[in-house]
Amino acid sequence: MRKQVATASSLLVNGLRALFLVLCCLMIATLIYTILIDGLPFRWEILTPWMAATLVDFYINVVPIAVWVSYKESSLIIATLWVIMLICFGSITTSGYLFIQFLKLSPQESLENPIYHVLLHQMSKNDTKTKGKHSSVVISRILFSVLGCLMLGTLIYTLLTNGSPFRKELLTPWITATLIDFYINVVGLSVWVAYKESNWISAVCWIVLLICFGSITTCAYIVKELFKLAWQDPLYLILITEDDRAENTYESIE
Known part of the structure; x- marks a missing residue:
């Protein structure tokens, strides 16, 4: 049984390494191709209302990755x-960074809960006690609630002022490239969601919502997970599952 688990973990690590390397190369190729056929993106005519909304969506998704x-x-x-x-x-940076993190796993880490080891900083794994006096859980709840509302407001405003996004004339080369960029980031977030959710049905539902509603779903999911933490908990605990928290040496300070 242990050998089967180790084999599955090894396959998962190799699969994710290959996935993020391919996605990184795909986005580099997309960027080069779009520049060649449509020029540089720094032009006002490119910034249509739906392009602006897509960029807002994109950069809100970048926030949790950057954190x-x-x-x-x-x-x-x-x-x-x-x-x-x-x-x-x-997403060139996102997929490249994830590829590097999976590449840096030791053989033992690759066989034992690799996503856990990728997500956590080494010091967090070794902490036996973490005081929560300087926790930013509450600030993060507010931040991602505001960002989710900002994207919801942007979506509603753009729908009301510019109509449906499902129009052929909107699919310019640069908005196509931006959408590819956006959804490569969604792949990285989806891997985290799939790891976090113990039930595959709920994981699939959240991933579908991520695909359909982008950063609105990202913010909603993060806020949901933040409310599972006490205000004094260290923020990094949001990264891992409740089972991994129980196995971790972390102890909450009353």
């Missing part, structure tokens, strides 16, 4: 560089 990257990196300078690259290059 996680900042948590993972020990050096402030390195973390800042990765966040700048996330802002500038989007």
Whole structure:
């Protein structure tokens, strides 16, 4: 049984490495192709109402990824560089960073709960006690609630002022590239959701909602998970499942 679990974990790690490497290459190719056929994106005529809404959606999804990257990196300078690259290059950075994190797993980590080891910083795994005096759980609840409402308002406003997005003339080369960029980030978030959800039906439902409603779903899911934490809990606990929290050496301080 243990051998079967180890084999499954190894296949999962290799599959995710291959997936994120392919997605990174796909987005690089998409970016180069779009520049060649439609020029650089820094032109006002490209910024249609639905393009603007897509960019808002895209960058709200970048926020939780950037927060996680900042948590993972020990050096402030390195973390800042990765966040700048996330802002500038989007899912190329996301998929590249995830590929590197899965590549850095030790053989033992690859066989034992690899996603847990990718998500957590090494210090968090080794902490036996974590004081919650400086917890930002409440601030994060407010932040992602506001971001979710911002995207909902943007969606409603754009629908009312510019009509349905399902029109052929809206599918310009750059909005197509932006959508590919957006959905590659959604793949990364979906892997996390699939890991977090113990029931595959609920995982599939959340992933479908992610695909359909983008960052509105991302924010709703994060807020839902944040309300499972006490205000004094360290924020990084949102990354892992309740079972992994129980196995972790973390102890809540009353």
